[in-house]
Amino acid sequence: xxxxxxxxxxxxxxxxxxxxxxxxxxxxxxxxxxxxxxxxxxxxxxxxxxxxxxxxxxxxxxxxxxxxxxxxxxxxxxxxxxxxxxxxxxxxxxxxxxxxxxxxxxxxxxxxxxxxxxxxxxxxxxxxxxxxxxxxxxxxxxxxxxxxxxxxxxxxxxxxxxxxxxxxxxxxxxxxxxxxxxxxxxxxxxxxxxxxxxxxxxxxxxxxxxxxxxxxxxxxxxxxxxxxxxxxxxxxxxxxxxxxxxxxxxxxxxxxxxxxxxxxxxxxxxxxxxxxxxxxxxxxxxxxxxxxxxxxxxxxxxxxxxxxxxxxxxxxxxxxxxxxxxxxxxxxxxxxxxxxxxxxxxxxxxxxxxxxxxxxxxxxx
Amino acid sequence: xxxxxxxxxxxxxxxxxxxxxxxxxxxxxxxxxxxxxxxxxxxxxxxxxxxxxxxxxxxxxxxxxxxxxxxxxxxxxxxxxxxxxxxxxxxxxxxxxxxxxxxxxxxxxxxxxxxxxxxxxxxxxxxxxxxxxxxxxxxxxxxxxxxxxxxxxxxxxxxxxxxxxxxxxxxxxxxxxxxxxxxxxxxxxxxxxxxxxxxxxxxxxxxxxxxxxxxxxxxxxxxxxxxxxxxxxxxxxxxxxxxxxxxxxxxxxxxxxxxxxxxxxxxxxxxxxxxxxxxxxxxxxxxxxxxxxxxxxxxxxxxxxxxxxxxxxxxxxxxxxxxxxxxxxxxxxxxxxxxxxxxxxxxxxx
Numbered sequence: 001x002x003x004x005x006x007x008x009x010x011x012x013x014x015x016x017x018x019x020x021x022x023x024x025x026x027x028x029x030x031x032x033x034x035x036x037x038x039x040x041x042x043x044x045x046x047x048x049x050x051x052x053x054x055x056x057x058x059x060x061x062x063x064x065x066x067x068x069x070x071x072x073x074x075x076x077x078x079x080x081x082x083x084x085x086x087x088x089x090x091x092x093x094x095x096x097x098x099x100x101x102x103x104x105x106x107x108x109x110x111x112x113x114x115x116x117x118x119x120x121x122x123x124x125x126x127x128x129x130x131x132x133x134x135x136x137x138x139x140x141x142x143x144x145x146x147x148x149x150x151x152x153x154x155x156x157x158x159x160x161x162x163x164x165x166x167x168x169x170x171x172x173x174x175x176x177x178x179x180x181x182x183x184x185x186x187x188x189x190x191x192x193x194x195x196x197x198x199x200x201x202x203x204x205x206x207x208x209x210x211x212x213x214x215x216x217x218x219x220x221x222x223x224x225x226x227x228x229x230x231x232x233x234x235x236x237x238x239x240x241x242x243x244x245x246x247x248x249x250x251x252x253x254x255x256x257x258x259x260x261x262x263x264x265x266x267x268x269x270x271x272x273x274x275x276x277x278x279x280x281x282x283x284x285x286x287x288x289x290x291x292x293x294x295x296x297x298x299x300x301x302x303x304x305x306x307x308x309x310x311x312x313x314x315x316x317x318x319x320x321x322x323x324x325x326x327x328x329x330x331x332x333x334x335x336x337x338x339x340x341x342x343x344x345x346x347x348x349x350x351x352x353x354x355x356x357x358x359x360x361x362x363x364x365x
Numbered sequence: 366x367x368x369x370x371x372x373x374x375x376x377x378x379x380x381x382x383x384x385x386x387x388x389x390x391x392x393x394x395x396x397x398x399x400x401x402x403x404x405x406x407x408x409x410x411x412x413x414x415x416x417x418x419x420x421x422x423x424x425x426x427x428x429x430x431x432x433x434x435x436x437x438x439x440x441x442x443x444x445x446x447x448x449x450x451x452x453x454x455x456x457x458x459x460x461x462x463x464x465x466x467x468x469x470x471x472x473x474x475x476x477x478x479x480x481x482x483x484x485x486x487x488x489x490x491x492x493x494x495x496x497x498x499x500x501x502x503x504x505x506x507x508x509x510x511x512x513x514x515x516x517x518x519x520x521x522x523x524x525x526x527x528x529x530x531x532x533x534x535x536x537x538x539x540x541x542x543x544x545x546x547x548x549x550x551x552x553x554x555x556x557x558x559x560x561x562x563x564x565x566x567x568x569x570x571x572x573x574x575x576x577x578x579x580x581x582x583x584x585x586x587x588x589x590x591x592x593x594x595x596x597x598x599x600x601x602x603x604x605x606x607x608x609x610x611x612x613x614x615x616x617x618x619x620x621x622x623x624x625x626x627x628x629x630x631x632x633x634x635x636x637x638x639x640x641x642x643x644x645x646x647x648x649x650x651x652x653x654x655x656x657x658x659x660x661x662x663x664x665x666x667x668x669x670x671x672x673x674x675x676x677x678x679x680x681x682x683x684x685x686x687x688x689x690x691x692x693x694x695x696x697x698x699x700x701x702x703x704x705x706x707x708x709x710x711x712x713x714x715x
Contacts, residue, residue: 036698038510043698044606064697068608143421145508231406231435233642235610235696251647259628261436261639262406291696293612 005153010058010126010193014098017124017190018053021096027122028077028093031066032056039149040134046073058098060132060151060169063290066097067106067241071115073097094120096190100128102176102285104185105318106241109281112318112325115244125188127196130170130177131286132156135295137172141165176286176299179204186319205307211300223268229294230267236288236298242278249273275301280309280326281317366546369555370562372536379553380467384413387498388464390431391417392424405430408466419468422508423688427618428466428473432480432493436639439489439625445632454636461496465549469501472513472688474525476618482680483621489638498545501526502537507574510689512702514577518686521569531566538566582709587677589712594674595666599707604662606697611642613691613699614668619684622648643667669704 004012014032021027034045034055042062046069047053077093099107104123110116138146141158150157157166170178177183181204184196203209211219234250237243249257250270259266275282275298282302289299309315313326371379383389393409407426411417440454477499484490504511504520513520523529527546530537538558541547558566569575586594614620624641627634641648644665649658658664676684685701692700 037700037703038692038698041698045602046605069605073605145421145506147509229406231612231615233611233615234645235608235612238608238610239696251645260624260626261637291608291610291612293616293694293696 005151006129006193007059007151007153011056013192014058014124014126015053015056017192018047018056018096019050021122022047022050022053026094027096029073030056030096030098030124031069031073032098033058033062033064033066036061039146040132040137044069046076058126060129060156060173061134062100063131063133063174063287064239065103065106065241065285065287066099067103067110068239068287070095070097070107070110070121070241071244074116074120092117092120094122096122096124098192099123099125099185099187101180101182101184101186101196102128102283103241104187105182105283106285108187108318108321109283109325110241111321112323118321122189123185123187124190124192125185126192127185127194128177128180128183129196130173130180130183131290132169132172133174133290135290136174137167140167140172174286174290175207176284176289176303179206180284182316182319187321205303208300208304208307211304224264226297226300227268227271228264230262230271230296231294232262232267232270233293235291235293236296237274239287239291240278241285242281243274271298271301274298275305278302279305280313280315280328282306283318366541366543368541368558368563368566369539369550370533370536370558371530371539371555375555376530376537376539379550381413382553383465383549384411387462390464390466392420392426392468394418394420394425405434417468419502421506422504422511423470423472423690424468427476427616427688427690428469428499429476429480429618429621431464431466431497432477432484432490433621433623433640436637437489438635439638440636442627442634442636443632444629444634448632459492461492463496463498463545463548465498465500467500469499469526470688471501471503471520471522471524471526472511472518472686473618474499474501475513475518475522475686476525476688478525479619479680479682479684479686480621482682498527498549499525500528500549501530503529503531503569505532508689510692511687512689513687514574515579515583515702515705516683516685516687517580517583519570519575521566521575531569533562533565538562583683583705585712586673586683586705586708589708591670591674591678593711594670594708597708597711599704599711600662600666603699603704604660604665607644607661607665607699608696609644609646609661609664610696611640611644612694612696614642614644615640616690616694618686618688618690619672624648643671665699669701669708672701673705673708 018030021030028048030047032045032047033042035057036042040061042057042059044064044066045055047056073095077095079088079092081088104125107116107121107123111118137156137158141160144160144163146158146160148159154169155166156169156172157164179201181199181201183199211222237248258269282305284303284306286299289297292298309326315326380389388410390408391411393407405426438457441457442452442454443450445451481494501523503523507520521531523540523542527543528549529540529542539555541550622641622643623638625636625638627636646656646659650656658667672684692702
């Protein structure tokens with residue numbers, strides 16, 4: 001364990017690259033992680049000066065999706081201008097961001113949805129070896145206070161006041177990482193560490209399929225039990241790079257779609273609608289599930305929709321910046337069809353297969 | 366007030382005694398359902414003889430919801446066309462039965478006293494204080510997220526409790542601390558605590574780790590000019606990392622902000638008071654559209670300055686008991702202890 005681990009080496013490289021990027025002025029800010037105050041935690045950190053580069057870390061507990069911060073950090077380094085005036089024309093400062101497979105796919109979606117200007121982003125790609133679920137580790141040590149966790153390449157050494165135990169790292173890697181097929185970034189400007197090969201994953205939707213096989217009563221029982229503990233803190237929504245409506249539907253007052261307290265119907269509706277808003281856009285980064293203070297597995301809903309979008313449109317979100325978004329793009333040829341005939345969904349969906357004729361496509365903002 | 370020595374078997378008998386007259390609640394260890402329970406989320410009612418265990422450290426959920434339910438129904442009304450009561454606001458029936466909350470930690474007991482300060486004129490909150498008896502256990506284990514001593518509390522304190530149980534080798538020292546506590550032990554044959562047992566308790570309360578000099582250091586924040594804390598550069602970094610979810614405020618035993626609203630479903634209405642969070646942009650949104658705390662940084666800063674400056678300015682003590690729940694559950698690891706250290710360092714630089 002005294003040897004530098006893979007992640008130690010990646011940390012060194014990230015710091016070196018951050019210093020270079022900031023020193024040369026290539027970027028005005030870099031979005032990364034700093035060490036957390038508790039074992040198995042990290043803090044998102046926006047580095048704007050050379051001294052802060054030394055605070056950057058990379059480890060197996062980086063469970064947030066840094067793309068969430070990208071639009072805000074980009075606007076923070078823009079030349080200030082009056083919102084009534086046109087945007088300044090001069091080139092704006094760039095922002096560097098660390099990205100694994102799923103985070104890079106979210107950056108692709110941000111580019112597709114015109115939230116982020118590709119020219120202003122420097123993607124520092126890091127292949128993900130799978131991030132560890134703090135909840136899974138804690139569950140192995142019930143009623144124990146974990147004081148430190150040392151990370152090796154394939155094992156974690158967990159220390160408490162009266163115990164030290166070595167556990168297999170992969171066994172506590174998050175479910176979404178274990179079933180991930182694209183751990184390597186799809187968009188890379190600067191590569192850190194070795195590329196991680198695509199995983200030949202035979203069962204990417206195994207958990208969803210297990211749920212699908214149950215009867216509707218059983219699925220309803222699962223749904224009501226799973227979401228019954230929600231406290232409506234909206235950590236899942238706020239941590240998600242896909243959720244950026246200026247006013248979320250749960251916060252709308254006119255009309256008010258949802259009650260404000262803990263009614264089971266309201267809570268269930270929030271989760272279902274949130275998931276649908278992510279359909280065709282979710283990269284299964286797992287941030288929602290990782291941050292939930294109540295340990296709710298809301299990722300099953302988005303994962304189910306990822307499966308549907310793959311089956312209906314043959315698309316995995318965020319794989320290509322040039323590809324159209326499956327649910328906000330349709331070829332003009334399909335308009336007549338949609339109006340004329342409300343055919344069963346799969347048939348309609350086949351027509352909406354991405355069109356090769358770019359000029360035939362309409363886009364909804 | 367009297368202190369007794371009670372064995373685990375006698376304690377079980379006492380709990381069964383209470384269950385004949387009162388609802389008794391204990392911490393739920395599995396995932397606490399927030400919906401469709403008859404009590405505060407994170408707690409469960411136990412029947413006579415039902416086993417229960419006390420988790421190490423603070424209970425998963427604080428006792429806040431016993432006093433400040435999410436939501437609280439203030440009024441009910443009917444809007445159906447031909448309803449004889451149409452448009453008349455009625456108060457829902459209130460229970461006056463005593464309820465016993467068993468397994469409360471000293472930090473949570475202190476939080477109830479703190480929350481009574483802003484709610485002192487609130488009849489709903491105070492009525493629940495009247496009918497809720499807190500039976501607590503002093504702590505023998507300090508978790509890595511615990512910092513009650515830094516906030517002026519102690520793992521051995523019993524302020525706010527009606528009965529306090531302190532574990533000894535072969536039983537518990539039972540302190541009766543209020544009239545409600547006396548009611549709970551009335552008629553029980555208990556053995557008074559011996560001098561040596563009392564000495565053990567006194568030692569614990571004065572011994573190492575029972576208090577922290579840091580709490581006196583924190584007092585400088587109360588004297589420090591608000592602008593000095595308000596303009597601290599650290600808010601930039603904290604505000605940038607914060608995702609403005611409401612996790613910290615909802616799990617916090619001393620966050621007590623609420624909003625009110627009428628909900629009407631098919632002509633039947635209820636006026637509810639429900640939890641709000643200063644982390645949410647809508648919290649401070651004005652009707653005009655202006656938001657005085659429109660930025661993340663401003664909202665993050667508000668949460669901490671409310672606990673450490675505005676609340677003490679108005680009521681005296683800090684609005685934090687050091688239970689550490691927010692530290693453990695913050696999605697981006699914002700650690701209030703680090704915020705405190707940074708603020709204290711800033712005042713020391715003056």
